[in-house]
Amino acid sequence: MSTLPSSLLVGRAAVRVPRSSIPSRATVGTAKSGTSAWPIRDETITFHDVALERGDRLDRVDVRYRLEGTLDAARDNVVLVVHALTGTTHASDWWKGVIGANAAIDPTKHAVLCANLLGGCDGTTGPTDDNPDALPPFSTRDQATVLARLLDSLGITAPLLVCGGSLGGMVALEFAASFPDRVRSAVVLAAPAAQTAQGIAWNAIMRRAIALGGVREGLALARMVGMLSYRTPEGLERRFGRSRSEHDTFQVRDWLEVHGDKLVSRFDATSYGALIDAMDEHDVGRNRGGLSAALSVVGDRLIGVGIPGDLLYPAESVREWTTAAKATYVELPSIHGHDAFLLEVDRVSAVIAKAIAESELRNASAPARAAATTTPIVTSVTPRVRPLRVALAGCGHVGGSLLDLFGERAQQPGDAQPIRVDRVLVRDAERPRPALAQAIARGIAAPDACITDPTLLLSDDIDVLVEAIGGTTTARTLVETALRRGIRVVTANKALLGERGSSLAALARITDTRLDFEGAVCGAIPIVRCVRSGAAGVGITKVSGILNGTSNYVLEKVAEGASLAEAVATAQRLGYAEADPTRDLSGQDAEDKLRILAWMCFGVDPATLKVTRRGIDAETAAWATRVALEGDRVKLIASCTREGDELVARIFPTRITSDDPWARVSGPFNRIVVESETAGSLVFQGPGAGGRATAGAVLADIVAR
Ligand SMILES: CC(=O)SCCNC(=O)CCNC(=O)[C@H](O)C(C)(C)COP(=O)(O)OP(=O)(O)OC[C@H]1O[C@@H](n2cnc3c(N)ncnc32)[C@H](O)[C@@H]1OP(=O)(O)O
Numbered sequence: 001m002s003t004l005p006s007s008l009l010v011g012r013a014a015v016r017v018p019r020s021s022i023p024s025r026a027t028v029g030t031a032k033s034g035t036s037a038w039p040i041r042d043e044t045i046t047f048h049d050v051a052l053e054r055g056d057r058l059d060r061v062d063v064r065y066r067l068e069g070t071l072d073a074a075r076d077n078v079v080l081v082v083h084a085l086t087g088t089t090h091a092s093d094w095w096k097g098v099i100g101a102n103a104a105i106d107p108t109k110h111a112v113l114c115a116n117l118l119g120g121c122d123g124t125t126g127p128t129d130d131n132p133d134a135l136p137p138f139s140t141r142d143q144a145t146v147l148a149r150l151l152d153s154l155g156i157t158a159p160l161l162v163c164g165g166s167l168g169g170m171v172a173l174e175f176a177a178s179f180p181d182r183v184r185s186a187v188v189l190a191a192p193a194a195q196t197a198q199g200i201a202w203n204a205i206m207r208r209a210i211a212l213g214g215v216r217e218g219l220a221l222a223r224m225v226g227m228l229s230y231r232t233p234e235g236l237e238r239r240f241g242r243s244r245s246e247h248d249t250f251q252v253r254d255w256l257e258v259h260g261d262k263l264v265s266r267f268d269a270t271s272y273g274a275l276i277d278a279m280d281e282h283d284v285g286r287n288r289g290g291l292s293a294a295l296s297v298v299g300d301r302l303i304g305v306g307i308p309g310d311l312l313y314p315a316e317s318v319r320e321w322t323t324a325a326k327a328t329y330v331e332l333p334s335i336h337g338h339d340a341f342l343l344e345v346d347r348v349s350a351v352i353a354k355a356i357a358e359s360e361l362r363n364a365s366a367p368a369r370a371a372a373t374t375t376p377i378v379t380s381v382t383p384r385v386r387p388l389r390v391a392l393a394g395c396g397h398v399g400g401s402l403l404d405l406f407g408e409r410a411q412q413p414g415d416a417q418p419i420r421v422d423r424v425l426v427r428d429a430e431r432p433r434p435a436l437a438q439a440i441a442r443g444i445a446a447p448d449a450c451i452t453d454p455t456l457l458l459s460d461d462i463d464v465l466v467e468a469i470g471g472t473t474t475a476r477t478l479v480e481t482a483l484r485r486g487i488r489v490v491t492a493n494k495a496l497l498g499e500r501g502s503s504l505a506a507l508a509r510i511t512d513t514r515l516d517f518e519g520a521v522c523g524a525i526p527i528v529r530c531v532r533s534g535a536a537g538v539g540i541t542k543v544s545g546i547l548n549g550t551s552n553y554v555l556e557k558v559a560e561g562a563s564l565a566e567a568v569a570t571a572q573r574l575g576y577a578e579a580d581p582t583r584d585l586s587g588q589d590a591e592d593k594l595r596i597l598a599w600m601c602f603g604v605d606p607a608t609l610k611v612t613r614r615g616i617d618a619e620t621a622a623w624a625t626r627v628a629l630e631g632d633r634v635k636l637i638a639s640c641t642r643e644g645d646e647l648v649a650r651i652f653p654t655r656i657t658s659d660d661p662w663a664r665v666s667g668p669f670n671r672i673v674v675e676s677e678t679a680g681s682l683v684f685q686g687p688g689a690g691g692r693a694t695a696g697a698v699l700a701d702i703v704a705r
């Protein structure tokens with residue numbers, strides 16, 4: 001049985017014994033990132049007579065650090081990266097994508113400095129399981145002081161950027177408050193200015209886990225608890241759900257166990273305990289006259305990044321100090337929660353790149369700075385509304401009609417927000433696309449908008465992704481990527497929504513953005529808006545309709561004597577049919593729409609709705625022709641009815657008498673009847689298919705506020 005690490009006991013003795021096992025000599029190596037390489041220096045440096053905040057003085061402190069890249073002559077190009085609770089000095093390993101050749105922090109031009117924090121177990125002096133008394137209690141302020149000593153010893157006055165997340169953010173903030181003159185720019189991610197009650201509570205559980213379980217099992221348990229605070233229920237649900245491994249264990253359980261065990265293999269429980277002690281004592285305003293006084297002097301150079309959904313340090317805890325410090329607040333919604341600072345590489349990079357650019361400007365020589373600040377960035381003097389920047393996936397019937405509508409809208413008088421199409425994703429760039437050519441000529445679309453690589457579609461300044469490619473593969477990736485990045489999505493893709501609507505909507509909620517899909521159900525009829533908002537009645541008992549324009553058109557034509565094949569070919573030519581018209585005829589398209597309607601009307605997950613259906617085939621077509629000769633009509637009717645706790649959903653070709661209102665729905669028109677407790681029967685009827693009708697609904701979603 002492991003003994004209780006003494007760092008977990010109150011009142012550890014102040015000692016002055018260094019960890020003699022850590023060598024004090026430098027080791028030098030080279031790292032490769034892609035094809036680029038940069039020098040790496042791993043070194044341990046020793047400081048003497050280090051004063052701690054509580055009054056202890058340490059004879060000696062060893063600090064292990066890694067310098068990636070080369071210090072320039074003026075020692076002006078340093079990015080000080082402060083690692084989180086269990087981070088290491090190998091910053092470009094754990095912050096891949098944020099640090100790397102051509103990344104926001106680029107060791108081929110920046111000198112990236114990352115030191116193991118005071119109290120850690122990656123080479124810097126800290127209490128360990130073998131030597132729990134190697135360090136008396138210390139604070140995040142002490143950790144920042146040691147970093148300043150390191151900068152002194154390397155001849156660095158003020159780094160280009162100081163940055164860190166979580167515990168790293170806490171220490172970066174302490175650094176800013178302690179050494180405001182040494183801060184040119186600081187990015188603090190997912191970190192409060194003072195430890196939160198919830199943070200103390202999580203740490204209490206982890207401390208107890210180590211106390212009871214010992215330095216192995218206890219540490220593993222602590223890590224497992226920690227991991228739950230670093231992620232979100234939605235993120236875990238999406239990634240693992242109830243899926244099982246080949247050994248029939250729940251995957252989420254395996255994943256958590258792996259994280260627990262991995263930490264035990266590389267981390268020291270006593271050091272862990274001491275670091276969470278330091279986090280609990282974190283309070284930037286302590287003995288500085290409060291938060292405002294502590295940070296306002298440096299606030300103009302601080303950027304705080306808050307993550308809505310962060311269970312450990314909610315976005316509000318970051319917003320609070322940025323407000324007090326008059327600092328910049330950036331919100332980074334993410335399904336990952338707290339770990340977004342490690343996982344949302346693109347968006348974190350964008351914030352850091354901007355901070356570095358501002359810092360470089362601050363460092364510019366006085367005349368250059370004056371020129372920079374007097375040169376207007378926006379050259380136009382006419383105040384203009386910023387255009388809404390659209391990325392359009394797909395330029396078929398719907399996408400092409402949408403480009404036309406953008407053009408028509410721009411001709412109309414009024415001060416509506418302009419729309420600018422930055423990118424249009426197509427499969428074949430060589431195919432002539434008159435709508436796109438005209439949009440470019442009218443200045444609606446960028447001259448180089450047409451692309452074929454989906455990964456280039458979503459640049460950072462896109463406001464809305466319009467998905468009009470259909471299908472559930474590329475479309476799904478694009479929609480998920482956009483939502484994850486907080487980009488609004490408008491889609492007409494009923495198959496995707498029928499299959500994934502509920503999880504996509506949940507993702508949009510988490511990242512605080514919107515997913516709109518009026519164009520996915522019944523073309524121009526505003527049915528989604530009406531049922532979604534409750535305007536179609538409260539307490540809905542039944543929704544029924546002719547939900548597919550193509551099959552309705554085809555049934556009408558065969559009733560008039562056309563062959564099934566002829567009727568389908570005309571529907572395709574007129575732009576009513578899906579790329580694969582068997583979806584229309586088989587009832588699959590109507591089923592997708594019924595799923596979405598059931599989701600909106602009854603709150604059921606569209607993917608789980610059980611639907612029985614029959615579509616239109618040669619036999620039905622022949623029956624429709626016969627029925628027409630007898631004076632009646634055949635219509636493909638879909639319905640979903642609440643029967644007690646059950647939903648009964650069906651789609652069937654149905655014989656209708658010629659005087660019935662359903663019989664009068666002609667061509668590509670659709671009809672929907674919503675029956676509810678408050679509104680009785682509401683009837684919606686209008687064009688249900690066709691590029692222009694659907695594009696109109698998509699446009700309404702794009703410009704909706
Ligand atoms: C309070 C503070 O200061 S700090 C808080 C900061 N957050 C942390 O420290 C959390 C640490 N997070 C991690 O270590 C994460 O791995 C990250 C953030 C680096 C990357 O996250 P992800 O890309 O989601 O990686 P993931 O969580 O899957 O981790 C990868 C490990 O889980 C394992 N894993 C993933 N899925 C499964 C599964 N179904 N079954 C078993 N193991 C799994 C992988 O095999 C991998 O282990 P390996 O490296 O031994 O091969």
Ligand SMILES: N[C@@H](CCO)C(=O)O
Pocket residue numbers: 520521522523547548549550551576577578584589688689690694
């Ligand atoms: N193919 C569909 C287009 C509109 O969703 C239809 O015919 O109704």
